[in-house]
Amino acid sequence: MARDIIDDRLIGSLHLRSLTHQGLEHDPVREHLAVQAGTIDALLAGHYAGDATIGDVLRMGDLGIGTVQRLAGELVILDGAAWLAAADGKVTSVSDDTLTPFAVACRFTPDIIREQDSALDYAGILATLESMAPAPDTVVGIRLAGRFRDLHLRSVREQAPPFLPLTQVVAHQTEWTAESAVGTLVGFRFPDGASGVEVPGYHLHFLSEDHTVGGHVLSAELTKGTFAMTVCDELHIELPAGLALGTPGATARATIAAVEG
Numbered sequence: 672m673a674r675d676i677i678d679d680r681l682i683g684s685l686h687l688r689s690l691t692h693q694g695l696e697h698d699p700v701r702e703h704l705a706v707q708a709g710t711i712d713a714l715l716a717g718h719y720a721g722d723a724t725i726g727d728v729l730r731m732g733d734l735g736i737g738t739v740q741r742l743a744g745e746l747v748i749l750d751g752a753a754w755l756a757a758a759d760g761k762v763t764s765v766s767d768d769t770l771t772p773f774a775v776a777c778r779f780t781p782d783i784i785r786e787q788d789s790a791l792d793y794a795g796i797l798a799t800l801e802s803m804a805p806a807p808d809t810v811v812g813i814r815l816a817g818r819f820r821d822l823h824l825r826s827v828r829e830q831a832p833p834f835l836p837l838t839q840v841v842a843h844q845t846e847w848t849a850e851s852a853v854g855t856l857v858g859f860r861f862p863d864g865a866s867g868v869e870v871p872g873y874h875l876h877f878l879s880e881d882h883t884v885g886g887h888v889l890s891a892e893l894t895k896g897t898f899a900m901t902v903c904d905e906l907h908i909e910l911p912a913g914l915a916l917g918t919p920g921a922t923a924r925a926t927i928a929a930v931e932g
């Protein structure tokens with residue numbers, strides 16, 4: 672049902688495992704485990720139909736990001752609930768039976784916390800996260816709750832088959848700004864070596880407290896807030912039937928940055 676693959680070759684201490692859909696259902700839920708449905712390589716190639724459901728993902732984690740079937744928007748999982756920011760910026764709740772071609776989640780435990788009382792620009796936010804994170808080869812889940820300003824967000828339009836590659840879809844992404852919002856930046860930092868599987872580096876989505884503002888974060892300024900981080904020592908990946916796990920690191924970071932940067 673689940674087989675160990677790549678293991679130490681990929682990310683040192685990070686234990687990587689691929690699962691079938693059934694494996695995802697039966698995998699034990701625990702802390703410090705990141706669970707992913709699909710891979711960034713599959714998404715880049717235009718596999719947008721999805722295989723795992725949001726319900727599956729929510730059983731495995733209460734914090735996460737990704738997208739949903741047909742690339743219908745930017746997914747935010749926070750406090751065990753799934754939200755979607757569509758291309759028009761509208762945020763809606765996601766039903767459990769919605770499929771996802773790409774999502775990563777974890778059971779969030781605030782292993783490392785830092786209060787921030789002064790303003791930070793986006794570079795400052797990323798630098799603070801980097802200074803909090805243990806080692807560059809670990810997967811970390813991120814939760815930054817606070818007051819933000821000048822949020823630059825993006826989302827993508829729902830696609831219909833035949834699906835175009837992600838690079839072409841993102842060329843028509845929508846972008847907008849929110850002057851200020853109280854809410855949470857949610858996301859992950861993946862190591863460089865994970866680039867066939869995930870977005871290397873920081874990948875953050877935003878959801879406002881009142882669920883009216885959300886999206887993939889291009890930049891944002893923090894007025895004040897609380898950084899929290901969970902360190903994942905294991906990554907389980909659910910692969911839809913017919914999809915193989917590519918060679919880790921084979922997808923150039925620049926290719927992924929072009930669509931997820």
Ligand SMILES: [Zn+2]
Pocket residue numbers: 736737745874875876887888931
């Ligand atoms: Zn995103």
